[in-house]
Amino acid sequence: MPRPKKKPASAELSKTPTGITGFDEITRGGLPTGRPSLICGEAGAGKTLFSIEFIVRGATEFGEPGVIMAFEEKAEDLETNVSSLGFDLRKLQKDGLVYIDHVHIDRSEIEETGEYDLDGLFIRLGYAIDSIGAKRVVLDTIENLFGGLSNDGILRAELRRLFRWLKDKGVTTLITGEKGDRHLTRQGLEEYVSDCVILLQHRVQAQISTRLLRVVKYRGSLHGTNEYPFLIDEEGISVLPVTSLH
Amino acid sequence: MPRPKKKPASAELSKTPTGITGFDEITRGGLPTGRPSLICGEAGAGKTLFSIEFIVRGATEFGEPGVIMAFEEKAEDLETNVSSLGFDLRKLQKDGLVYIDHVHIDRSEIEETGEYDLDGLFIRLGYAIDSIGAKRVVLDTIENLFGGLSNDGILRAELRRLFRWLKDKGVTTLITGEKGDRHLTRQGLEEYVSDCVILLQHRVQAQISTRLLRVVKYRGSLHGTNEYPFLIDEEGISVLPVTSLH
Amino acid sequence: MPRPKKKPASAELSKTPTGITGFDEITRGGLPTGRPSLICGEAGAGKTLFSIEFIVRGATEFGEPGVIMAFEEKAEDLETNVSSLGFDLRKLQKDGLVYIDHVHIDRSEIEETGEYDLDGLFIRLGYAIDSIGAKRVVLDTIENLFGGLSNDGILRAELRRLFRWLKDKGVTTLITGEKGDRHLTRQGLEEYVSDCVILLQHRVQAQISTRLLRVVKYRGSLHGTNEYPFLIDEEGISVLPVTSLH
Amino acid sequence: MPRPKKKPASAELSKTPTGITGFDEITRGGLPTGRPSLICGEAGAGKTLFSIEFIVRGATEFGEPGVIMAFEEKAEDLETNVSSLGFDLRKLQKDGLVYIDHVHIDRSEIEETGEYDLDGLFIRLGYAIDSIGAKRVVLDTIENLFGGLSNDGILRAELRRLFRWLKDKGVTTLITGEKGDRHLTRQGLEEYVSDCVILLQHRVQAQISTRLLRVVKYRGSLHGTNEYPFLIDEEGISVLPVTSLH
Amino acid sequence: MPRPKKKPASAELSKTPTGITGFDEITRGGLPTGRPSLICGEAGAGKTLFSIEFIVRGATEFGEPGVIMAFEEKAEDLETNVSSLGFDLRKLQKDGLVYIDHVHIDRSEIEETGEYDLDGLFIRLGYAIDSIGAKRVVLDTIENLFGGLSNDGILRAELRRLFRWLKDKGVTTLITGEKGDRHLTRQGLEEYVSDCVILLQHRVQAQISTRLLRVVKYRGSLHGTNEYPFLIDEEGISVLPVTSLH
Amino acid sequence: MPRPKKKPASAELSKTPTGITGFDEITRGGLPTGRPSLICGEAGAGKTLFSIEFIVRGATEFGEPGVIMAFEEKAEDLETNVSSLGFDLRKLQKDGLVYIDHVHIDRSEIEETGEYDLDGLFIRLGYAIDSIGAKRVVLDTIENLFGGLSNDGILRAELRRLFRWLKDKGVTTLITGEKGDRHLTRQGLEEYVSDCVILLQHRVQAQISTRLLRVVKYRGSLHGTNEYPFLIDEEGISVLPVTSLH
Numbered sequence A, B, C, D, E, F: 001m002p003r004p005k006k007k008p009a010s011a012e013l014s015k016t017p018t019g020i021t022g023f024d025e026i027t028r029g030g031l032p033t034g035r036p037s038l039i040c041g042e043a044g045a046g047k048t049l050f051s052i053e054f055i056v057r058g059a060t061e062f063g064e065p066g067v068i069m070a071f072e073e074k075a076e077d078l079e080t081n082v083s084s085l086g087f088d089l090r091k092l093q094k095d096g097l098v099y100i101d102h103v104h105i106d107r108s109e110i111e112e113t114g115e116y117d118l119d120g121l122f123i124r125l126g127y128a129i130d131s132i133g134a135k136r137v138v139l140d141t142i143e144n145l146f147g148g149l150s151n152d153g154i155l156r157a158e159l160r161r162l163f164r165w166l167k168d169k170g171v172t173t174l175i176t177g178e179k180g181d182r183h184l185t186r187q188g189l190e191e192y193v194s195d196c197v198i199l200l201q202h203r204v205q206a207q208i209s210t211r212l213l214r215v216v217k218y219r220g221s222l223h224g225t226n227e228y229p230f231l232i233d234e235e236g237i238s239v240l241p242v243t244s245l246h
């Protein structure tokens, strides 16, 4: 029985192209605009590289300034790490297209509550966004914020607070998360709270290693659901959308 | 030895069609009327989409108003997320056929007891149901209510309290639950307390992903017991009841 | 060397037929008379249905009245759930052949000790048994009694107390138990304390689901030890004793 | 280089035949005389049956009186359970060849220390042994004694105390133990402290169940090390020593 | 669409050759200069040997003095262990090319905080580095520093403090780490904080053992990503870069 | 590029033959002289037998007196257990070639600290070594010393203290350890602290059992790295060095 397609009044979801070869095709346009997405995987999976390429291509190819809030690596280290890919983070910063903030978390800041102070982060991040009129934000990695929280209820509430703040700011955000034992992430809640979840994997079979990307979840959008091989080479990341929609 | 089939005095279980292609066939009529059902699966499995389609089709095809109690997503986000499927939640709300209540749970509401206050929920939900004369209810997701409870005995008692309240209200309810490590749900008790349990899975084999639905349990009814492939496309969810009864 | 078969003075174990097609054949007569048996499996495995059929057939085919002590489901719900199978629980209750007691356990009853008060249960169950002269008893499910107990030694002592009380009452009992992670039951002790243990499984292979029954243990009796497929259809449960004894 | 076989002064290990078909062949004579052995396996594996047959055959075929200390089952239940095998425990008790002591452990006896009082057990067991001049002892099951102990060091010390007491008494003992998650026994220490360890398994493959026995360890003796199928039928246990020594 | 390769202003990552056959080819030049790398694997995987060869070849083939901070083995033991490989640690120490500091951690130093005092380590290590003008440093093993820390947030902060100190010193460091249950390392955080992670494995299949090396992660550099077999023989370690880049 | 083999000044590692057929071939000479080695495996793997044969052959074939510190078995039991192998421990003790000390650990000695007092052990062991001028020592098993310690940092420090004491004494030591869940040993640290680690396994496949030995780690020495089958028969242990070096 054919159902007449009604034209809905509500706005459809709009998307922000990452500029990463293949990925925008699989997702039919990129990441959800103005919403936070999660990219997770093991150490070396390519989370940081994907995030930086999202910011760099945003700045250079789509004219959207971006903020990188890095908890693990310093600005200079990030610059060095991607320079061989032809990404000139230093210049982009000078041109006001990228803002890198390396947040240094001290033992003492965790010791009491087991988590980093979110309100402080909001002030700092708000300042960074406003200063360059950022449309894109990267937080690398989320474990630095909540690593010591063990109560699931509270963790969920705090995750939602962070995600809501980012939505309210209207920025398209990419948050990186470390792989957990049996869940996508270490604490196993982030993937439920997020609007869009990407999993990067590094599979070793018969001694040969393959990198694979999968869009685990994308609220409000059709997308390719298979595992797509991807490469990291001198040009950055390229995903092979072998079959882009199943 | 053939047993004479007695005609029982007690009422047989009545069912509420979901309107979701294929599903009503597998369950021989839909969800159990006036009882709470559980739908569980990993992030991105399709729990929220299934629930909303159950409400939307109830309102548009069966004239049954419905309440969506959303703990993760705001009304506007839900509207946006399903607009591409031709579901106009905004209009349905205006027409008094759907009532969306986004419950915002704060850290402080969890901090003391590890759970959200059920009595407050009952008042709020009761008001929503009465205001539109709802016959269908969705709670998305149950983890928001009991995420921090660790004592199995108490959790079971509270689950039963929630389920009994819903039964007393006479509404056909669909509750979503996140996948656990080794049980269907995170706390592994919901599936025992529920009358009807549906599992959505996302299986990836040889890099190809397939969505599968299984009716794990349906008290009081015959139903298909296999895993049925299902699709999410521009029309919403459609289950392929390859063999509808085994 | 042939051993002369002595005729023992002690009474051989007597058995109570369940009336469930195939099962009495596998067990060479049914459940151990006057002893408690355990039936375990995941949600939807068929534990409750098996138990009710044991009571219904006892009342209708063998003239043995039976008590159902239900912790999860109310009497009306149970009635509805089995009415399509031609089981008229309402009439059986009216005829004094079945007594259903729905025990409603409140949060407050668990909060202090983590377990339900056994002595209260004994009084209530004793009353139910005496009032109809019951020969069969069902407790559905055991987790409701001890769900919050964590000390193995105490749990074992309490399990034994419950089982002894039932033995002293002389009733043939069937207790349902939920599947645990790595043991047959959630706490992994019930199967050791019980005289007879039945496992119901729901195996899904290549998307096809099969129901299987296995007699894990039967103190004092020879029995089929394989996994036997079983069906739930309009007539209730039927086990296929493909090879009834190995 | 051939090594001259010296004749040692120390006594070789002597053995006590169990009388169980096949087992004495695999172990080249039975259990180690005057030492405690452990028999472990899941519920229904056959631990209790093996132990009782060891006592019954000891009394009837080898003229060795035996004590059964049962923590789970009462004397009458044990009698009933083995009567179909032609074992007349009642008569053997009357003839002073078997002594059955059912130890009833109460919740209160565990509540404080998490373990049963060993010294009380020694007095009781000592009395039983002396009263019939027992040469064989069965303790069924060890979990009843130490189920609530969680410190490995203390558990090991107590296990050793029990085993030493039994050795000092000079009785050939068989202790049953429940299967643990990842170790042979629940606490995973008993198998290291014991002189002889037998594992009974119930393997289900392709729905067919097979019983298997393996001598995991036998200090001081050569023995068959494979898994041997065994049967439980109207004659008791018979092990098939397909290849008795590897 | 071809992207014009911009010449970045930021310095590219420079590398320090290990001198270990095959490894420098896989990593296109060796370890990241002035940064800390992590080498992990089970007991006997070759972590210590790899580290020492890195120091010895640095001193003898590249004129870079190196410090070995050993928590497990004493200087003399290390000397003995590698002498058969033609590595003369004693002479290298005398020539001021290698400095071995065996740090002896006492129970009392751990007892209070569960970790070794980092500030003390910095002083001691700083002295060692300065005294020979070291360019390379080995810490064997990291578990000795943080073995007793259980809070993830604090552990991460301390790891970062250690890594930052080493980066500030400008030395190329190799830190060894023990294999964890489900993560690369015991605490499962080191691999995320490190710039370069090497995994050594010892795989036993069909009774034959093979040693395998994999570069799990290398921030800022292209590298071979497969598992490469390696040998330990009279010449030290040699990796077989069967296919050096995938 | 051929590297000139330098003659190192430091002494090469010297070895102590065990006299166990095949093992000295695989290890190119036996255990590391004057260092502690670890032998681990499940109950019945052969740890105690291997250790005693190491002592007996040391005394009879290489003129090296040896001490056996036994925590589980008494001297007489050990004597009985190996007498069928032609090992006359009683005579060797009388001849001053072997010293057996059975350490009886009481519950009270563990109760407070969770570990046995090391200093007391050193005095006792020192006395034993000196009294016969022992060159070889066996400790059976290490779990008796540290079974109740749960802090990894402290355990590691204490293990190192024990190992250092033994090294200072100059004795070639073999310590037995019980198999852990996911690590070689129960606490998973011993294998990292030891200089030489041997794993004994009992693999059961298709009901046939095979004993296998693997040298997991041998600091400072080339050795066979595969799994080698071994037998326990009337002559003791014989390892089949099918391919002695890979």
Ligand SMILES: Nc1ncnc2c1ncn2[C@@H]1O[C@H](COP(=O)(O)OP(=O)(O)O)[C@@H](O)[C@H]1O
Binding pocket: A192, A216, A217, A218, A219, A220, A221, A222, A223, B041, B042, B043, B044, B045, B046, B047, B048, B049, B050, B081, B082, B083, B084, B085, B232, B233, B234
């Ligand atoms: N508007 C849409 N159009 C097409 N597919 C959608 C749409 N919304 C969601 N999906 C698909 O459905 C999946 C499940 O979404 P959702 O119901 O939110 O999952 P869950 O609630 O189980 O986490 C998404 O990951 C996406 O693949």
Ligand SMILES: Nc1ncnc2c1ncn2[C@@H]1O[C@H](COP(=O)(O)OP(=O)(O)O)[C@@H](O)[C@H]1O
Binding pocket: B192, B216, B217, B218, B219, B220, B221, B222, B223, C041, C042, C043, C044, C045, C046, C047, C048, C049, C050, C081, C082, C083, C084, C085, C232, C233, C234
């Ligand atoms: N009236 C009925 N008619 C047919 N099948 C039924 C009926 N009631 C239950 N079933 C089937 O039996 C399954 C098991 O039900 P139940 O005994 O309640 O499981 P459990 O107690 O093990 O959780 C249900 O999931 C359904 O598939």
Ligand SMILES: Nc1ncnc2c1ncn2[C@@H]1O[C@H](COP(=O)(O)OP(=O)(O)O)[C@@H](O)[C@H]1O
Binding pocket: C216, C217, C218, C219, C220, C221, C222, C223, D041, D042, D043, D044, D045, D046, D047, D048, D049, D050, D081, D082, D083, D084, D085, D232, D233, D234
């Ligand atoms: N009298 C009997 N005749 C035949 N088989 C029996 C008899 N008693 C027990 N069995 C079989 O032996 C199995 C094991 O019983 P039991 O020794 O009590 O197991 P365990 O003590 O290991 O839990 C039972 O499950 C049943 O299959």
Ligand SMILES: Nc1ncnc2c1ncn2[C@@H]1O[C@H](COP(=O)(O)OP(=O)(O)O)[C@@H](O)[C@H]1O
Binding pocket: D216, D217, D218, D219, D220, D221, D222, D223, F041, F042, F043, F044, F045, F046, F047, F048, F049, F050, F081, F082, F083, F084, F085, F232, F233, F234
């Ligand atoms: N005297 C003996 N003759 C032949 N085999 C023996 C003798 N003593 C022990 N064994 C065999 O060696 C096995 C291992 O014994 P043991 O060294 O005590 O193991 P572990 O110390 O690893 O627990 C025993 O289970 C048995 O199979």
Ligand SMILES: Nc1ncnc2c1ncn2[C@@H]1O[C@H](COP(=O)(O)OP(=O)(O)O)[C@@H](O)[C@H]1O
Binding pocket: A041, A042, A043, A044, A045, A046, A047, A048, A049, A050, A081, A082, A083, A084, A085, A232, A233, A234, E216, E217, E218, E219, E220, E221, E222, E223
């Ligand atoms: N500049 C680069 N050129 C080529 N490959 C790189 C470069 N930087 C990183 N890589 C590759 O990408 C991998 C992933 O890096 P990264 O994004 O830091 O991982 P993650 O953040 O997931 O831990 C590295 O291990 C390396 O293989």
Ligand SMILES: Nc1ncnc2c1ncn2[C@@H]1O[C@H](COP(=O)(O)OP(=O)(O)O)[C@@H](O)[C@H]1O
Binding pocket: E041, E042, E043, E044, E045, E046, E047, E048, E049, E050, E081, E082, E083, E084, E085, E232, E233, E234, F192, F216, F217, F218, F219, F220, F221, F222, F223
């Ligand atoms: N001098 C040597 N000659 C040959 N092989 C050696 C030598 N020293 C160590 N090995 C081999 O290298 C392995 C790994 O040693 P090591 O680096 O100490 O491991 P790890 O530090 O990972 O525990 C040893 O088990 C042994 O097989």
Ligand SMILES: [Mg+2]
Binding pocket: A047, A048, A049, A140
């Ligand atoms: Mg990263």
Ligand SMILES: [Mg+2]
Binding pocket: B047, B048, B049, B140
């Ligand atoms: Mg959802």
Ligand SMILES: [Mg+2]
Binding pocket: C047, C048, C049, C140
């Ligand atoms: Mg049920």
Ligand SMILES: [Mg+2]
Binding pocket: D047, D048, D049, D140
């Ligand atoms: Mg038993």
Ligand SMILES: [Mg+2]
Binding pocket: E047, E048, E049, E140
């Ligand atoms: Mg090492």
Ligand SMILES: [Mg+2]
Binding pocket: F047, F048, F049, F140
């Ligand atoms: Mg031993």
